Amino acid sequence: MINFIRKTKYPLIMVIVVLITALIPLIKYDNFYLYADTVNGYVGQMYHTGYLILHGQLPVFSTNYYASGNFIAEGQWGTFSPLSWLIGVFIYLSPNVTFSMTIVKIAALVALSIGVYLLSRSFEIDRQWSSIAGFLAPNVGFIHFTDAPSWITDLLSLVLFIFTFWAYRKYVHDGWSIIVPFIFGFFLVTQGYVYGVIYLVILLVSHFLVVLFTRNWRQLRRVLLFDILMLMLTLAVYMPGILTGSVTTRAQTFANTDFGSPTFSDFINSFFPLAQTGMTVFASGTNYVNYIAWVFVLLPFINFSKVKQALLKLRLKEATLFIPIVVLVIFNFGMLLAPDQMGPIRMPYRNFAYLGVFEIIFFALMAHASQGFVYSKRRLGTFFAIIVAGYFLNFSQVPWLSKRFVLAAGILGVLGVLIFLFKANLLQKLFWPIVGMTLIVTGLQTIRYYDIVPNLTAEHTVEYNWPGIYSKKQAENYTPAVKGSVAAFGAPKTGTYVDKNNYLFANTWYFSKHQTINAYTPVSFGAFWSFLNFTHVEGTTAIEGVNNLFSTNSVFEKNYADLLAIDNVIIYQANALPETYTNTDYANYKADNKTYRSFLTNPPAGWHISKQNKDNYVLSRDTPFNEVGSVTGASNGANVQVISNTDRKLTFKVTSDKQTDVQVVFSRLAWPGYSIDNAKLNRPIKDMLVNATIKPNQFGKTITLSFDPPFYATGKILVGLTILIVLIVVAVDVIKYKRRT
Numbered sequence: 001m002i003n004f005i006r007k008t009k010y011p012l013i014m015v016i017v018v019l020i021t022a023l024i025p026l027i028k029y030d031n032f033y034l035y036a037d038t039v040n041g042y043v044g045q046m047y048h049t050g051y052l053i054l055h056g057q058l059p060v061f062s063t064n065y066y067a068s069g070n071f072i073a074e075g076q077w078g079t080f081s082p083l084s085w086l087i088g089v090f091i092y093l094s095p096n097v098t099f100s101m102t103i104v105k106i107a108a109l110v111a112l113s114i115g116v117y118l119l120s121r122s123f124e125i126d127r128q129w130s131s132i133a134g135f136l137a138p139n140v141g142f143i144h145f146t147d148a149p150s151w152i153t154d155l156l157s158l159v160l161f162i163f164t165f166w167a168y169r170k171y172v173h174d175g176w177s178i179i180v181p182f183i184f185g186f187f188l189v190t191q192g193y194v195y196g197v198i199y200l201v202i203l204l205v206s207h208f209l210v211v212l213f214t215r216n217w218r219q220l221r222r223v224l225l226f227d228i229l230m231l232m233l234t235l236a237v238y239m240p241g242i243l244t245g246s247v248t249t250r251a252q253t254f255a256n257t258d259f260g261s262p263t264f265s266d267f268i269n270s271f272f273p274l275a276q277t278g279m280t281v282f283a284s285g286t287n288y289v290n291y292i293a294w295v296f297v298l299l300p301f302i303n304f305s306k307v308k309q310a311l312l313k314l315r316l317k318e319a320t321l322f323i324p325i326v327v328l329v330i331f332n333f334g335m336l337l338a339p340d341q342m343g344p345i346r347m348p349y350r351n352f353a354y355l356g357v358f359e360i361i362f363f364a365l366m367a368h369a370s371q372g373f374v375y376s377k378r379r380l381g382t383f384f385a386i387i388v389a390g391y392f393l394n395f396s397q398v399p400w401l402s403k404r405f406v407l408a409a410g411i412l413g414v415l416g417v418l419i420f421l422f423k424a425n426l427l428q429k430l431f432w433p434i435v436g437m438t439l440i441v442t443g444l445q446t447i448r449y450y451d452i453v454p455n456l457t458a459e460h461t462v463e464y465n466w467p468g469i470y471s472k473k474q475a476e477n478y479t480p481a482v483k484g485s486v487a488a489f490g491a492p493k494t495g496t497y498v499d500k501n502n503y504l505f506a507n508t509w510y511f512s513k514h515q516t517i518n519a520y521t522p523v524s525f526g527a528f529w530s531f532l533n534f535t536h537v538e539g540t541t542a543i544e545g546v547n548n549l550f551s552t553n554s555v556f557e558k559n560y561a562d563l564l565a566i567d568n569v570i571i572y573q574a575n576a577l578p579e580t581y582t583n584t585d586y587a588n589y590k591a592d593n594k595t596y597r598s599f600l601t602n603p604p605a606g607w608h609i610s611k612q613n614k615d616n617y618v619l620s621r622d623t624p625f626n627e628v629g630s631v632t633g634a635s636n637g638a639n640v641q642v643i644s645n646t647d648r649k650l651t652f653k654v655t656s657d658k659q660t661d662v663q664v665v666f667s668r669l670a671w672p673g674y675s676i677d678n679a680k681l682n683r684p685i686k687d688m689l690v691n692a693t694i695k696p697n698q699f700g701k702t703i704t705l706s707f708d709p710p711f712y713a714t715g716k717i718l719v720g721l722t723i724l725i726v727l728i729v730v731a732v733d734v735i736k737y738k739r740r741t
Helices: 002-027 037-054 063-068 082-093 097-122 127-139 141-147 152-173 179-191 194-213 217-247 264-268 294-301 304-312 316-320 323-336 348-370 377-397 399-428 431-452 472-477 506-511 526-531 545-549 583-601 712-740
Strands: 486-489 568-572 607-612 616-621 631-634 639-645 649-655 662-669 674-677 689-694 703-707
Touching (some): 002 097, 002 127, 037 082, 037 097, 037 152, 063 526, 063 662, 082 097, 097 141, 097 348, 127 141, 127 348, 127 431, 141 152, 141 348, 141 431, 152 194, 179 194, 179 217, 194 217, 264 377, 294 399, 304 348, 323 348, 377 399, 399 431, 545 568, 568 583, 631 639, 631 649, 649 662, 662 703, 689 703
Antiparallel strands (some): 607 616
């Protein structure tokens, strides 16, 4: 029992500290973890995933969400991910979305601490310093104030990478079964977030080269097996998106606008508790994105001679164990200093989360090897010099926040005074002071955080002032009381509350019963995006896009609202001009207001105004389609009989009195992967709409339009093979073990 308490004491304290620091923001704002991209993207995405799983489907493809409906090409829907399915079902069944997301995110932060603890222990760091590393990691500025509130997929990816790293080390160096690293690696890759996979690739390649260099042939077999399994999973998850890339808006170029690109001062002052970056980042993410850990200020007290001795005592085989993490840190710095756009890899400051974890583990490793801290007046002087330097670097970035930086420097200064007063006694018993300082620092960071993000309230999400989504019922209150599909153009006036019965935003549309063009997607469909004047991946469109929607196609003599099977159109009045504006701004403002008034006073034939509010209205079709993906037009007066219509298959018959070719069009975007029987696919209309030609000899025959995402069938086979291979390997290991015993 005593041994059990000794082993679990520090990890238990670690978990408690993480829980406290995770709960601190909730004291004032209960929707801290339902914020920005969690609202815009993740929560609706997972809600719909849960719905699909409970209805026996995988998140692969849907015609109901137009350019946002190619889930497998987007990747982050977790088509093959049991973890994403589980989270999705939990969110779908939960009556309160804020509560469910808070549970998921706090669980992720606790899991990160446990993962860092286990990884640190695998480097033979003692329990005390492994626990310190464990509770410092979730409080890295980028993790605590950007990943946790907003970029949950990045947080989950980091957590899974750390666990995979730990389990892989146990598999390779301690002879563990492949089942443990495979499970974590499987969850990491199938989650579909590319950053974690990039770091996994660097880890596996660097370790493969180390094993090759040391000629450890026995270990090489195990390494190759795991590498091949991860490669197969990576191909299954990412190839559909790569092969679909030709029609998407996903960037394929390298560029550098310095957005999210850190400077060297951002690295140097990463120890400063209230660090303020000079980077250009989103307004909601300016706080602490470069902060890593205040304990770095204790570096002067490290006994570097003992650290050096510990390194020199390492044999070649032991030394090579550390090479992969060194390579990861070097690569991490490269990613942080790289151009801010490298194809789909954007915003370098995302890598601060990984840098923070790596640096904290390195610090814990040095503190462990130091076998205690060393006090001297010179070291104490260096300690205070570092604090002053941190103050100056932050003050030079944003001098108007000087009071904040004085407070941060003062907190660290108090620790310095305590060290001076108690000297060696305090330095040898720093665990509880480090716990206390961490709680104080996180508390102050949270308080000062609201200086920059004052709108984080229960009623609104920060960036766009959309209503907080607390429950499925509330979400439905913010959808038009109409039937069928919805297309929204423009946006509510800045700073106003969205009236009831108006539209949701981005992926919160998945809480409604409507099909829509306005759901979030980072890939989109390029021609569709341009034609309807989309302005952001979150699904917003310019008001002028409605003119294109109601323009007429000459072949079918129908407007594109008909061809796309749009049943309702919400149009918002243009936002007022800013105090200073250009001639172009004024011209656009006039054009937008003209469009707004035009459709309000003169709705298109077959449409009516079903709802009008102060600064918006809803155009509704007199006779709605009530379905997307079917045939919406046929040339030469041909008759079309639809037999069945599902997301990935449409069957129908065409008849005509005229013995001439008939062209039919579908309310489907021309994603790569479409095929048709008894007809011929044509070039997409406007480079976006699927259409086909039916010869007279095919009249009356059943025609089948099918969609099979590129590589999806192969991907399913690869995923199945990886599971089968692991099961065989485990079975062989069990048989060998039984024979030995």
